[in-house]
Amino acid sequence: MKLSIKVEPRLETPRMLGIAIPVISLAAALLSGAVFLFFMGVSPFQAYSTIIRSSLGDAYGLSETVVKAIPLAMAAIAVMLSFTMLIWNIGAEGQIFMGAIAAAAAVRYLFVDNHLAMFAIMFAAAGIAGGIWAAIAGYFRARWSVNEIITTLMLNYVAMNLLNYFVYGPWRDPASLGFPMTAPFPDAARLPSFWGTRIHAGLFLAILFPLIFWVILRFTRWGYEIRVMGENPKAAGFAGMSYIKNVVFVMFLSGAIAGIAGMCELSGLQGRLQHGFSGGYGYTAIIVAWLARLHPIAIILVSFLMGVLLVGGETLQIVMRLPLSSMLVLQGLILFFVLGGEFFRKFRIRILSGGATPPIATTSAKEEK
């Protein structure tokens, strides 16, 4: 008897699969990561147990995981907004840098000795700087179809060098013994921290932004419009929606949120602008957004999971002397497997006996189209 494998599109995805597939993908990614580590001469058991213990094992570890999840959640909301419109903003990293640079400039040149006023000024500066940085790429994309993946990415390198220019040059603290960093910020420019941990007030924004955008995307007319526009810019044009205006606006919003994430990291955690300021939050945020299937509330949860990986990565660097970027291996694998998992959500595989193809396969393919 001849067996043949038939792949056909699903008409609808069973609910259960919507949860099972990401979980299985994640498990498969961790498993293949373990195999990779093993061949590297690193004990996967030791590596994974170190990751779990350092990030979830005690109150301090948990608090550090939350500290990492704060900028991740905000940056993931930022990229989610543009992805919803099928605009690929890969530049959250650069927008985080720009937000931090602008906030540091505000502290330097517009300092007010009042917590609330200073926060408002930094918030606005970071939002505008990050927003404009992203809106440039958005305008080029909408007006001349310039590939936004490349422009946002190139702007990351430009922003990184701009930050280096300031911390190696005019803003360097003379008392820093030659380290590329600014002077520590005065107290009024710092966000408060809680419970004796490094968790800072950015936490509220990291929860507030997902909630706000969940409501906007789900319940407002504009939220519906940008989704339609992403899927079919032409139809949206006929319906009287301005594509260019909306792309630029969504990119501005996206960049502004990333910029504010940078400001929170700066003012809440580090307290000064320094070389190598963001450890790739902007890139990790892409995985967070994708893993959360662009759902704002799910982003909060996934940010926490990724926080575990980031805290664990830093511990591995110290304990097992692995380079920090080796966590990127796991991140890349997770993305691969989640992408592979999508296939099983969209299609079903049927193993048929005999050579004949039942007619149902072709009709369902047509209906899908």
Added chain:
Amino acid sequence: MEILIPILTAAVRSGTPILYATLGEIVTEKGGILNLGLEGIMLLGAYAGFAVSYSTGNAWLGIAAAFFVGTLLGLVHAFICVTLKGNQVVSGLAMTMFGTGASSLLGRNFVGFTIPGLNKIPVPLLSDIPVIGPVLFNHDALIYCSYALVFFLCWFFNSTRQGLYLRATGDNPRAADAMGISVAKTRYFYTMVGAGIVAVGGAYMSVAYTKMWAEHMTAGRGWIAVALVIFAIWNPARAAFGAYLFGGVEAFQLRLQAAGTTIPAPILMMLPYLMTIGVLLFISIKKGKGIVFGAPASLGLPFFREERD
């Protein structure tokens, strides 16, 4: 002229990794597959090239190893994009992350080592030609290979049956399928070969250009190559022009720094990235004004064989 010759020579040298990466991506994209993972593939190619050169003492074995590693990564990308019909943009990003992380993890024991690498082999007679000789024909053999590859690909795309099949697959997979070409097989094959060529570009960085290994040593060249494919409108000869232009900017920038200019280094280092945006903007605005645009019509779209009307 006396000042220009060293800059032009350096432009060819520093443009070569970008040229290989751009040519590899053109081969991939002609078949309709978009691979944004160049940065990761180049880094793993650079690592493989260095590690194998170091342990065998043979630079060419290193280059071959890099090509092989590239084809394996291409296989992964093809599996996700062709068989699983996954999102090609996201797969490329995953490839970038994986390659960046894996290369720094694998290469952690090679930091600070150097290798003899590839040596200069002046081409007899040709290298004696004034200006052109030193600029083009006084390099290592991998640079001469890149010249050959440019000519080969121009001929292959336009004058061979296989090249026609490849273009048909990228432009109109349904028609290609009707012609009896296997779209899946073609895409697999050229995605793998293309990624192999990209990895050789990475290996050029470590085996011939710097002769050492460093984390993130490609520093965005993979992304610049993605942009150059568009600038080159998928034409290998234009890709060479673009790659040397970028090589020239890099050489010029390094020379300015060495000469002790007052412009701060980070500002100079922005130049190649700003130029990439400028170049992309230029070509996109021009495209709107009716130049022939050579993008494969089905680039980035998965092909569903069952879906026939």
